[in-house]
Amino acid sequence: MMDKVPQPTLAAWEGLPEPLAEKLIALRKLVLEVAGDNPAIGPLEETLKWGEPAFLTSATGAGTTVRINRHQKNDDKYAFYVHCQTDLVERYKQLYHDRLEFDGNRAVIFDVQDELPIDAVSNCIAMALTYHLRASR
Numbered sequence: 591m592m593d594k595v596p597q598p599t600l601a602a603w604e605g606l607p608e609p610l611a612e613k614l615i616a617l618r619k620l621v622l623e624v625a626g627d628n629p630a631i632g633p634l635e636e637t638l639k640w641g642e643p644a645f646l647t648s649a650t651g652a653g654t655t656v657r658i659n660r661h662q663k664n665d666d667k668y669a670f671y672v673h674c675q676t677d678l679v680e681r682y683k684q685l686y687h688d689r690l691e692f693d694g695n696r697a698v699i700f701d702v703q704d705e706l707p708i709d710a711v712s713n714c715i716a717m718a719l720t721y722h723l724r725a726s727r
Contacts, residue, residue: 596636599643607665609702614643614668616706617658621645621670624715631719642671645719653719654678661699669697670711672718681717686710 595615603611625631625645632650636643642659654673661667672678674696683692689710691699698714700706717724 598638599636602638602641602643606660610660610665610668613700613702614658617668617670618643620708620712621656621658621715624712625719628716628720630723647719652723654721656715656718661697666702667699668702669693669699670715671697676721678718678721682714
C-alpha cells in the first residue's frame with residue numbers, strides 16, 4: 591500500500607513509527623474513498639500544506655481542505671484537520687460527541703491503539719469535502 595502513496599506524502603511521514611504511519615495511510619485511503627463515492631466532490635488534489643498531507647477540492651470548490659497527520663507531535667495520536675474558521679468541528683461534536691475526540695475547532699483526534707470509527711469519520715470527511723455546497727444554500 592505504501593507504494594501507492596505519493597512521494598511528498600510519504601516524505602511528510604518519514605520517520606514516524608510504523609503503527610502511526612499505517613493509521614495515517616488508512617485515513618488517507620478513507621479520504622480518497624469518500625471523495626470517490628461522491629461525484630459532487632470531484633477529484634481531489636493531494637498536496638502538502640504546512641508540511642502535512644492535504645486534500646483540496648480544487649476542481650469543484652465543493653469543500654474545505656482536509657489535512658491529516660500525527661497530532662501535536664505525539665506518536666500515539668493522529669488527526670484530520672479542517673479549517674478553524676468553519677463550523678465543522680462544532681457540527682461533528684453535535685453528531686459524534688460520544689464517539690470521537692476533538693481538538694478545539696480544528697481537529698478530530700484518534701488514538702493509534704483504537705479502531706477507526708469508519709462510519710462517523712467518513713461522514714465527517716464528507717461534510718468537510720462538501721462544506722461549500724451546503725454553505726452556499
